[in-house]
Amino acid sequence: QDAQAKLPNVMILATGGTIAGTGADTTTTVGYTSATVGVDKLIAAVPELKKVANVKGEQVFQIASESMTNDHWLKLAKRVNTLLAQPDVDGIVITHGTDTIEETAYFLDLTVKSRKPVVIVGAMRPSTALSADGPINLYNAVLLAGSEDAKGKGVLVALNDQINAAREVTKTNTSTTDTFKSPELGMLGYMQDNRPHFYRQSTRKNTADTEFDISKLDVLPQVDIIYGYANMNRAALDAQVKAGAKGIVQAGVGDGSIAAQMKEPLMQARKKGVIIVRSSRVGQGIVARNGEANDDALDFVASDTLNAQKARILLMLALTKTNDTKEIQRMFYTY
Numbered sequence: 267q268d269a270q271a272k273l274p275n276v277m278i279l280a281t282g283g284t285i286a287g288t289g290a291d292t293t294t295t296v297g298y299t300s301a302t303v304g305v306d307k308l309i310a311a312v313p314e315l316k317k318v319a320n321v322k323g324e325q326v327f328q329i330a331s332e333s334m335t336n337d338h339w340l341k342l343a344k345r346v347n348t349l350l351a352q353p354d355v356d357g358i359v360i361t362h363g364t365d366t367i368e369e370t371a372y373f374l375d376l377t378v379k380s381r382k383p384v385v386i387v388g389a390m391r392p393s394t395a396l397s398a399d400g401p402i403n404l405y406n407a408v409l410l411a412g413s414e415d416a417k418g419k420g421v422l423v424a425l426n427d428q429i430n431a432a433r434e435v436t437k438t439n440t441s442t443t444d445t446f447k448s449p450e451l452g453m454l455g456y457m458q459d460n461r462p463h464f465y466r467q468s469t470r471k472n473t474a475d476t477e478f479d480i481s482k483l484d485v486l487p488q489v490d491i492i493y494g495y496a497n498m499n500r501a502a503l504d505a506q507v508k509a510g511a512k513g514i515v516q517a518g519v520g521d522g523s524i525a526a527q528m529k530e531p532l533m534q535a536r537k538k539g540v541i542i543v544r545s546s547r548v549g550q551g552i553v554a555r556n557g558e559a560n561d562d563a564l565d566f567v568a569s570d571t572l573n574a575q576k577a578r579i580l581l582m583l584a585l586t587k588t589n590d591t592k593e594i595q596r597m598f599y600t601y
């Protein structure tokens with residue numbers, strides 16, 4: 267009894283994904299159905315959890331993560347903040363589909379107001395598969411969320427025995443279990459021997475140290491992404507601006523370069539008040555301010571090392587505070 271009382275209290279918030287998926291048979295690893303197993307069953311499948319934490323489950327959503335929306339994020343962030351404000355919650359694990367895990371992780375990294383651990387976990391193989399990765403990933407996530415070492419490190423993404431920072435992690439492979447990597451800045455550490463081993467930490471501000479507050483928001487500003495490619499044209503940009511986008515992230519070629527034929531359309535969008543952020547489709551490296559484009563003259567913002575899908579998140583949150591491009595650029599160098 268006493269030993270159990272000394273264990274950390276970890277809440278598991280389930281949102282769906284492949285970790286809760288089921289396939290036709292044990293060898294089905296593609297073509298299965300995501301988000302079918304409930305949180306109680308996920309917990310019951312790993313009896314070892316009880317030895318390392320007092321776990322409680324809550325089904326927040328039951329969706330495949332490709333269908334994650336801003337509304338889901340607002341609801342999830344509010345729930346996480348409410349739970350972490352309770353003295354009887356030491357850490358949170360979120361089970362999530364892997365397709366947008368990096369986006370949800372970064373959204374929470376910017377909006378959770380606590381230094382208690384928040385760990386997001388998923389799986390690449392459905393729960394019914396041979397060598398399903400969900401159970402060990404969930405076990406490690408609960409250990410991590412209950413550990414002292416994970417406090418104050420921002421939102422963590424833990425799969426495949428590795429710990430990555432929300433800002434830096436990305437899905438690098440469509441289907442293998444070693445898909446989550448922080449290819450340019452490196453992972454934070456490993457899960458091994460029933461404990462985390464940390465080697466580094468992100469230098470960017472997160473969680474309790476950010477300026478963003480979603481507690482009173484029911485909707486986020488519309489921000490969309492346009493993708494760079496040879497022979498790019500303005501159709502997607504114009505459609506997004508017409509549909510009411512307040513911000514556009516360009517996942518540009520190379521160092522966020524702007525095609526000659528896109529310069530005028532982007533300038534026109536900016537004149538209409540739309541904030542333009544230059545990111546890159548490359549996936550690694552800095553998009554430098556005033557590098558491949560004169561951001562000062564164009565009044566654009568450079569994404570620094572954020573990929574386009576994460577730049578979209580920071581721009582949405584930035585737009586809840588300001589429309590000033592200098593301020594928004596500061597935020598891109600802060601978070």
Ligand SMILES: NC(=O)C[C@H](N)C(=O)O
Nearest residue numbers: 283284330331363364365
């Ligand atoms: N491995 C997965 O979880 C993929 C799934 N499509 C999802 O993101 O929900």
